[in-house]
Amino acid sequence: MGRTVKSYTEEYKNTIVELFNNGKTYKELNSEYGVPKSTIRQWVNKVEKRNDGTEEKENNIKEILKRDALLQEENEILKKALSIFAKAK
Template identity: 45%
Template sequence: MSKRRTFTEEFKTMIAELVASGQSVKEVSREYSLSETAVRNWSKKKAPIKTEEGTISLEEINRIRKENARLKEENEILKKAMAIFTKKQIQI
């Protein structure tokens, strides 16, 4: 059984930039001994998406979504805590 290789984010970004600059997925995957699927996936995640305000990558969108979910959860916890403290103050 072969050991699964791991790659740094910098390496993945470099590979995605090579594809974005015009090299084919097949060329890049062959040159760096990577699967075409990995190169395609990294390119997709790192590719800039044009918006009205500029550009953003799918990776950045996913990071923002995670942060948004975390903040929503924290907000719900604070709301529940406020409700508990408000009830306790009314009873005093």
């Protein structure tokens, strides 16, 4: 038989994370709600990452790198065009 994957709502996840932040342990939450400790740990880490702005910073860096690559490509095209027009004179 295959393994069944449970799906939890965001509200449920946030409730579990809030309970953890209010002092409940992974073990207590696991026994009360039946959610694996590793799953709770992932939810807590995700919320902490979101709260410290790391995710937003990573997205900003990605956008800056995309923009930089585009500008470098445009500069190469302009250099080639300049060399073509310089030879024509």
